[in-house]
Amino acid sequence: MSAAASEWFSTWFDSPYYHRLYQHRDYAEARQFLGRLLEHLHPHPGARLLDLACGKGRHSRYLSEQGFDVTGVDLSAQSIAHARQFAHEHLRFYEHDMRDELPYGPFDLVLNLFTSFGYFAEEAENVVALRHAADALRPGGKLVIDFLNTDLAIRQLVAHETKTVDGVTFQLHRHLQHGFIVKDIRFEDEQDQPQHFVERVRALTRERFEEYFQLAGLRLAETLGDYQLRPFDLATSPRMLFVLKKQG
CATH class of the missing domain: 3.40.50.150 (Vaccinia Virus protein VP39)
Known part of the structure; x- marks a missing residue:
C-alpha cells in the first residue's frame, strides 16, 4: 500500500x-x-x-x-x-x-x-x-x-513560534486535534508564493x-x-x- x-x-x-x-x-x-x-x-x-x-x-x-x-x-x-x-x-x-x-x-x-x-x-x-x-x-x-514522551510534549506544547531560516520566515502553530499533535507550517517561498504544510504525529x-x-x-x-x-x-x-x- x-x-x-x-x-x-x-x-x-x-x-x-x-x-x-x-x-x-x-x-x-x-x-x-x-x-x-x-x-x-x-x-x-x-x-x-x-x-x-x-x-x-x-x-x-x-x-x-x-x-x-x-x-x-x-x-x-x-x-x-x-x-x-x-x-x-x-x-x-x-x-x-x-x-x-x-x-x-x-x-x-x-x-x-x-x-x-x-x-x-x-x-x-x-x-x-x-x-x-x-x-x-x-x-x-x-x-x-x-x-x-507525549504526556510531557502536550504539557509543554508551544502554540505559536516564528522561525526565520536562510531568509524564509516560517510560522509554526501547534495544537492537539483528534488524537494527533499537529504542527501547522506556513511561509512564503522564494517566489513569494504562500505555502502551507502540516505535520501530524499521533499522540x-x-x-x-x-x-x-x-x-x-x-x-x-x-x-x-x-x-x-x-x-x-x-x-x-x-x-x-x-x-x-x-x-x-
Whole structure:
C-alpha cells in the first residue's frame, strides 16, 4: 500500500523547505546518542542493521562507519536519491513505505529513531508497520522505537513560534486535534508564493504502544527516557525509547 499523495509526509518530506526548516538539528548530539545506544545494545561486529525511516542517510552512514552492515529505507524518493551517493558494499538505501513488507532482511537490529513513527491516519497501520519490522528481524533480534514522551510534549506544547531560516520566515502553530499533535507550517517561498504544510504525529501513550507491541508479537525489554539512556519517567523524560525483542 503505497502512500497516497494526500498523506502529509509524502509531500512535506520531499520539500526542500522541510530540510531548510530543520537544518539546525544537532547531528553531533544524535551521533553521540547512537554511539551510546550501540554500546548499550552491543550488536556483534558486522551485524546487519536496518535504519527504518532513514531520511537522507546521515545516521545510516554513521552506523556503517562503526563496522555494521546497514540498510536504510525511507518513503521520500528525494531523500533516498541523496543518500545513495554514499552507498557501498555494506551500506545500501531503498525507497520504502514501512507499511509494506520488508524484503531486505533478516536483520539483527532494526532502528526507528527521532520520532519517525505514528504518522498514519489509520491507527491499524501502525501495528502493520511494527509487524513488518518484527518479521524482518532474526530470531533474538531487537527493534528500537524512539518516540517523544507525549504526556510531557502536550504539557509543554508551544502554540505559536516564528522561525526565520536562510531568509524564509516560517510560522509554526501547534495544537492537539483528534488524537494527533499537529504542527501547522506556513511561509512564503522564494517566489513569494504562500505555502502551507502540516505535520501530524499521533499522540501515542506508553500504554497504547504496549498494546501495539503485543499485537505485533514484540516483547518490551526496557523503556529508556532520553538520549543519555536514563530510565523512563513519565513526568520528566523527553523521550520514550522502547527496546523490543521478537516473541517466539
